[in-house]
Amino acid sequence: MTQPPAWTRGDVAALLPDDTARAWFDEALADAARAAGTPPAAPSPYLAHTWELRFAAAGRHCGHRNADAVRALLLIEARAGLGTLTRLYGYGSAAERRAVLRALPALVEGPHAVHLVEDALRSNDTGLVLAAVGPYAAAHLDAHAWRHAVLKCLFTGVPLDAVARWTHRAAGDGELARMLRDYAAERTAAGRDVPDDLGRVLTLTGEVPKEL
């Protein structure tokens, strides 16, 4: 089951700075809706539908703070499938990739888009890592990849609370506990601090962090 989007059209319209931005937003949604109703044109690797160009330009037209929400609604309005999401992620700037990742729970049922999460987790951009560990990852990332995602957050300073359902997935996970203990030992051996978040996860795995 997909989840309802975090924002409604009305929520986003109310956030936009002025009527020019609201008019741009309305036109972009109409473009996206038209794309949803028409079959794709002859395949061309580089040709982009108008709504996809607006997806890229949303930051400067609607305000960078609102771009994630605007982009998510465009994806929903265009009924973006896996091919479209993969293409927009692939040609996307960091901001566009974050928007695709955040929209996954509302758009993709099942694990088919997990390659996008895995791609983001290979990056070292903490903004992408943070967007990758949301509810979609919680539902679909396999145990090995999920443990590495948690460890990567600890490595790169992404707050643990950004990891969706981490308390649920970490509970009783003995392998995660071993990885965390080893990481803590490595930090301690180097004379470095152990991240506070590490102890929080370790507690949930059933381990006692005092052993660190």
Place this chain on the structure above:
Amino acid sequence: MRIFDPHIHMTSRTTDDYEAMRAAGVRAVVEPSFWLGQPRTRPASFFDYFDALLGWEPFRAAQYGIAHHCTLALNPKEANDPRCTPVLDALPRYLVKDGVVAVGEIGYDSMTPAEDAALAAQLQLAADHGLPALVHTPHRDKLAGLHRTVDVVNESSLPRERVLLDHLNETTVKDAKDSGCWLGFSVYPDTKMDEDRMVAILRAYGTEKVLVNSAADWGKSDPLKTRKVADAMITAGFGEDAVDQVLWRNPVAFYGLSGRLRLDVPQADGLHEGNSVLRGGE
């Protein structure tokens, strides 16, 4: 002192450079897409590079409090390789992006028919996308290259007031200024311009529409040359206002023509101060 380096290839530079640039007063950079020393052989290599200029490099710059934008194009040298020219077809996808503040570097390397075609096509793309253009002038046969560049600009639908002619020197500055374009100077340790010659040109031609850059890249170059020019200007008797005009207000005005310049440095959402770049990666 606030400094905007309007042309620097940060993808070739280290975090030490970012740290030193910040300490020297650099608060904003524009990274033009260009060749990498090792020739590319397929469009996908360009796209990964464009993605880095739109994602990873702004992220790295932000760690040091530096705003990062880019200019995108098929560069003149690789425009001669038919395996790379499909990049021109993909540029409309990239030129709409928020971080792109010009089409560039375009222009001439060896002045071939393929370079003519790529330059004209990309000046048109700039006009179509409401973007200014950063035009590299050639290092070999420079004055002839400058004249040919200005001719192509004049034949294009992009107004001269939206064109920056870069890598100028004593032999090309007069004709470039007469053309009505913006004037760019790259200051290098051994080649191109140096600080004292730059000051002499500013004395002779004034500070209006002049931009100074380090063009630092993978060759012998110095990302602090912008600051060194500022110091040389002060030593030579220029006031702080003239320094601010050349090293901040002029690049802000030129790239501001795109309507996309953001000089506040966006931070990644909800992060602690530490991150993997500062820690040396993982």
